Amino acid sequence: MSVLASAAQLADARRARAAIRAGHAEPTSGVAVGLTQANLIAVPADWAFETLLFAQRNPKPCPVLEVIEQGQVESRLAPGSDIRTDIGRYRVWRDGELAEEVGDARAAWAEHPDLVAFLIGCSFTFESGLVQAGIPIRHQELGRNVPMYRTDAACAPAGRLRGEMVVSMRPIPASRVADAVQISGRTPAVHGAPVHIGDPASLGIDDLAHPDFGDAPEVRDGEVPVFWACGVTPQAAIMASKPPFAITHAPGYMFITDVPDAEYLV
Amino acid sequence: MSVLASAAQLADARRARAAIRAGHAEPTSGVAVGLTQANLIAVPADWAFETLLFAQRNPKPCPVLEVIEQGQVESRLAPGSDIRTDIGRYRVWRDGELAEEVGDARAAWAEHPDLVAFLIGCSFTFESGLVQAGIPIRHQELGRNVPMYRTDAACAPAGRLRGEMVVSMRPIPASRVADAVQISGRTPAVHGAPVHIGDPASLGIDDLAHPDFGDAPEVRDGEVPVFWACGVTPQAAIMASKPPFAITHAPGYMFITDVPDAEYLV
Numbered sequence: 110m111s112v113l114a115s116a117a118q119l120a121d122a123r124r125a126r127a128a129i130r131a132g133h134a135e136p137t138s139g140v141a142v143g144l145t146q147a148n149l150i151a152v153p154a155d156w157a158f159e160t161l162l163f164a165q166r167n168p169k170p171c172p173v174l175e176v177i178e179q180g181q182v183e184s185r186l187a188p189g190s191d192i193r194t195d196i197g198r199y200r201v202w203r204d205g206e207l208a209e210e211v212g213d214a215r216a217a218w219a220e221h222p223d224l225v226a227f228l229i230g231c232s233f234t235f236e237s238g239l240v241q242a243g244i245p246i247r248h249q250e251l252g253r254n255v256p257m258y259r260t261d262a263a264c265a266p267a268g269r270l271r272g273e274m275v276v277s278m279r280p281i282p283a284s285r286v287a288d289a290v291q292i293s294g295r296t297p298a299v300h301g302a303p304v305h306i307g308d309p310a311s312l313g314i315d316d317l318a319h320p321d322f323g324d325a326p327e328v329r330d331g332e333v334p335v336f337w338a339c340g341v342t343p344q345a346a347i348m349a350s351k352p353p354f355a356i357t358h359a360p361g362y363m364f365i366t367d368v369p370d371a372e373y374l375v
Numbered sequence: 376m377s378v379l380a381s382a383a384q385l386a387d388a389r390r391a392r393a394a395i396r397a398g399h400a401e402p403t404s405g406v407a408v409g410l411t412q413a414n415l416i417a418v419p420a421d422w423a424f425e426t427l428l429f430a431q432r433n434p435k436p437c438p439v440l441e442v443i444e445q446g447q448v449e450s451r452l453a454p455g456s457d458i459r460t461d462i463g464r465y466r467v468w469r470d471g472e473l474a475e476e477v478g479d480a481r482a483a484w485a486e487h488p489d490l491v492a493f494l495i496g497c498s499f500t501f502e503s504g505l506v507q508a509g510i511p512i513r514h515q516e517l518g519r520n521v522p523m524y525r526t527d528a529a530c531a532p533a534g535r536l537r538g539e540m541v542v543s544m545r546p547i548p549a550s551r552v553a554d555a556v557q558i559s560g561r562t563p564a565v566h567g568a569p570v571h572i573g574d575p576a577s578l579g580i581d582d583l584a585h586p587d588f589g590d591a592p593e594v595r596d597g598e599v600p601v602f603w604a605c606g607v608t609p610q611a612a613i614m615a616s617k618p619p620f621a622i623t624h625a626p627g628y629m630f631i632t633d634v635p636d637a638e639y640l641v
Contacts, residue, residue, distance in 0.1 A: 162442055
């Protein structure tokens with residue numbers, strides 16, 4: 110499909126990217142509603158094939174929306190954008206360790222001019238569909254970042270890249286869980302249907318109250334924890350696989366595109 | 376999903392692969408019904424990233440089901456298989472020219488031990504769904520190969536790889552075209568919904584009666600030509616982009632996997 114954004118949506122997206130470029134940094138859940146958001150992982154060129162292969166083998170956590178080739182910094186999903194400045198918070202990784210978080214990645218990017226950048230679909234994209242269907246998104250209501258957890262579910266390895274899946278969690282009223290599955294399932298390019306429902310322990314999650322990334326959740330009576338594969342998974346792969354260098358977004362601080370969610374409906 | 380094939384289906388697939396390995400070579404439409412079939416393109420390792428990127432950018436014609444890394448010849452989609460022998464007819468390409476067709480690719484494969492092989496979904500996979508819905512598949516009825524056409528629709532390039540899309544065509548009764556769209560649309564991993572319906576000229580196809588690959592079609596009164604993106608597209612990219620070496624299947628002679636079609640339903 111080639112679904113066009115409305116003028117109002119495009120204005121929203123451009124305003125959000127401009128504010129972020131100017132230094133604004135907040136989690137982007139609920140920002141530029143109806144437009145697709147993306148995770149970032151950028152690696153040196155000699156890791157690019159393995160990264161793309163890792164994504165191909167793990168399409169639930171790593172659905173690739175775009176590959177920005179070395180020497181390029183503009184996303185075709187957002188004309189006029191600069192992938193080095195238009196995310197609110199970046200993480201710079203050295204040998205698998207988080208070296209620093211920065212609001213502008215140009216200096217880090219310049220260290221490795223051969224970086225290849227991968228934009229990976231984000232579950233914030235289908236949240237608007239859930240809200241439209243009357244399914245509340247708790248972290249939006251509370252003004253918090255979505256809670257994310259490392260799991261013990263191994264991804265399929267690709268060359269030197271391996272690691273466990275990361276998931277995001279949303280508490281959903283028990284009567285709406287099936288609806289949430291069906292609504293999110295229509296957009297596999299932004300993680301699609303949940304990977305687990307209702308039993309944190311079977312993902313190796315001991316304590317829902319203490320997520321590995323993002324903010325603590327609030328699960329109320331009658332609600333079930335629903336887990337979606339998360340685009341932070343490549344960061345877990347960086348920690349496990351230790352490439353010499355990488356730049357990612359910080360969890361929850363996404364790249365906002367000009368592409369309507371409807372583009373990714375199947 | 377992880378959908379398991381029935382014992383009868385697996386026996387079908389293994390019998391078909393064994394016959395092919397022993398020298399049998401016929402188009403595989405209608406063989407091992409209910410199991411996914413795949414196109415092959417194998418390229419030297421230094422073309423692997425661009426091939427995977429070309430596929431990522433052109434998911435309708437090039438949905439990647441599996442990447443078989445260099446040094447390996449067994450598909451995980453078909454345990455016990457050998458990708459060098461289990462396709463009925465192979466094409467060997469040198470500098471973008473078709474050099475030869477062979478029934479056994481082991482000698483050609485040995486020339487380039489660094490070949491990386493890509494298995495790409497095939498539209499034969501959703502034909503069983505169409506037949507189940509009472510939509511006739513003309514080339515099966517006639518015992519012919521599916522007609523395939525080169526088009527003037529450019530694929531998104533990736534590095535050195537570029538080319539036009541190839542499509543397969545099935546004549547569908549006008550009253551069933553919408554059903555064919557919806558049924559095939561449920562399996563984007565095997566090309567999904569049609570890319571064009573009813574107007575060959577707008578794809579640059581001058582003469583339906585003379586396909587570029589496969590056998591001539593028979594379009595009857597009341598039927599509309601429906602075009603699906605085709606996994607022969609990488610062969611058009613080979614012709615246009617002239618990598619030094621490549622091995623592909625011959626159009627219509629597919630790799631039969633052990634994976635049920637239902638695995639790829641969304």
